[in-house]
Amino acid sequence: MIVSTYAPILLALGVLGGSVGHGGHCSTENDHLDMFTHKFMSDCTDSAFCTAPNGTCEARNCRRDEYPFGYSVDTSLPPLCAHGSFCPDEGDGCRVLVPLGGPCQLERDEQCSEPENWMELASPYNANGSICIQSTCMYANATLGQTCVTDNTTYVELGPDGNPYTIVVSRDNCRTPYFYCDATQGVCSRSLPWGSPCSADRECEQHNCVTGICADSPETPLRVPAWQCALTILSILGAMAATCIFLTIVHKRQRFEQYTELRDYYYEQMSYRNDIIALHAAAADKITREKGAHAPR
């Protein structure tokens, strides 16, 4: 299979650019895209470009990414290109945008000049309504039933487990996300709604085909159903009420115990008092009687 044949080559190539340092000898004839990752490769390292067919490696004059590949933290980066221009893969300098039908580099939609109605055509799957398909600048403006062009690119990457895996990226000039290019008929079809059977991500409105069914895209926020919200609220209220009732019962019981304790104490005190009074009365009575008996008549 693909995987076992590619593995040694992939490991040998890696993804780093060439090895010739700044000022070294190079040839632009060796400029190419890596056959697995489609990354731009030349004789020069990732921070340099080759000046001519028989030239030298020189520091790049522009960069495309905010954080480009191949620079250490403390080196100063070449500038980004101003609006209306782009930095090509080589990085030799900013160029003006390519008009409709002109040549562009693989999946570099932002190299193409934007259509007048770019605000309507712009989507996450193109650059301001322009798209680079089969190395040609196009507008992503084909609608239902119009002929369209598809571009398939196969990427082979090393997975986290060290095994290579392939990804096929299919792009077309239909107006996204409303339409996609039906490869069998070569015309734009309406994108499939959530839950429809699908065979590729781009067929779905959400651009996510999971095991043959159009699904929500992975970044979709989780939507909690109303009944789950209601159940959660009821559970919280129920727990609060149960706690209140429990505390009230415990408090009442404590008060009752305290009350009986106090009542018993008073009863006991009363009975002591009565006993003492009875004792005193009896003693007084006895003394009176004895006095009466011995008194001279």
Ligand SMILES: *[C@@H]1O[C@H](CO)[C@@H](O)[C@H](O)[C@H]1NC(C)=O
């Ligand atoms: C490139 O330069 C080398 C010497 O620097 C020379 O021998 C060779 O012929 C040149 N090749 C081309 C295609 O100009």
Ligand SMILES: *[C@@H]1O[C@H](CO)[C@@H](O)[C@H](O)[C@H]1NC(C)=O
């Ligand atoms: C799209 O156009 C706007 C305004 O013209 C610009 O600021 C933005 O950078 C463009 N985006 C791309 C991806 O070219």
Ligand SMILES: *[C@@H]1O[C@H](CO)[C@@H](O)[C@H](O)[C@H]1NC(C)=O
């Ligand atoms: C798409 O844009 C091209 C170039 O402007 C134009 O010729 C074509 O008619 C447009 N297609 C649609 C459906 O608007």
Ligand SMILES: *[C@@H]1O[C@H](CO)[C@@H](O)[C@H](O)[C@H]1NC(C)=O
């Ligand atoms: C692109 O790939 C799809 C399947 O994903 C296939 O149906 C179509 O024919 C391919 N198109 C080209 C131009 O290779």
